[in-house]
């Protein structure tokens with residue numbers, strides 16, 4: 674067993690940058706973008722990495738995916754439409770996202786519903802991916818059991834040969850999802866664990882903001 678004491682004793686005192694509902698924008702997207710920019714400015718590695726939580730018949734499931742676009746419609750990521758997460762989203766599109774920027778003592782949580790982006794949007798993004806990533810999308814039956822690494826590498830060689838000398842088309846089983854948010858929460862670490870939390874909740878007229886107890 675890994676001893677838990679060294680982990681339990683890890684403790685970081687957070688700073689005193691306030692997060693005040695009154696001075697935050699009315700729209701959570703604007704607030705998210707400001708947070709995201711602060712993570713980028715602080716050179717947080719892969720600030721667009723976010724944990725995506727879905728529901729399965731056996732309980733929750735979570736994994737990291739990369740945010741590839743955000744606008745007033747929601748948060749977009751790309752994946753395999755036959756993967757475990759895609760099957761879970763087909764059965765229950767309600768999901769959660771978490772951005773963890775511990776370097777700047779910030780977190781963003783999102784709850785919403787995932788919908789597939791348009792085919793044109795997926796194609797436009799697929800076209801700008803590096804060729805090796807495009808080929809990888811064809812080679813990998815994401816989430817399926819693989820008998821060995823060699824089988825995957827042989828598949829990669831086969832698709833590399835198949836598309837030699839021409840553009841790699843988007844696989845029919847690959848594309849984007851947009852998580853349309855209903856709740857967005859910004860979290861700012863503060864001293865003595867008296868953190869600031871601001872939750873945006875979608876209402877008929879737009880969004881309402883609440884300060885939550887840490």
Ligand SMILES: Cc1cc2nc3c(=O)[nH]c(=O)nc-3n(C[C@H](O)[C@H](O)[C@H](O)COP(=O)(O)O)c2cc1C
Nearest residue numbers: 722736737738739750751752753756757758759816
């Ligand atoms: C930093 C990081 C970024 C990732 N980005 C993606 C991504 O954008 N899309 C994706 O399908 N998987 C991505 N993955 C892999 C997923 O975490 C996961 O292993 C994969 O999507 C299969 O998940 P599933 O079996 O639950 O469908 C990423 C993993 C890491 C660690």
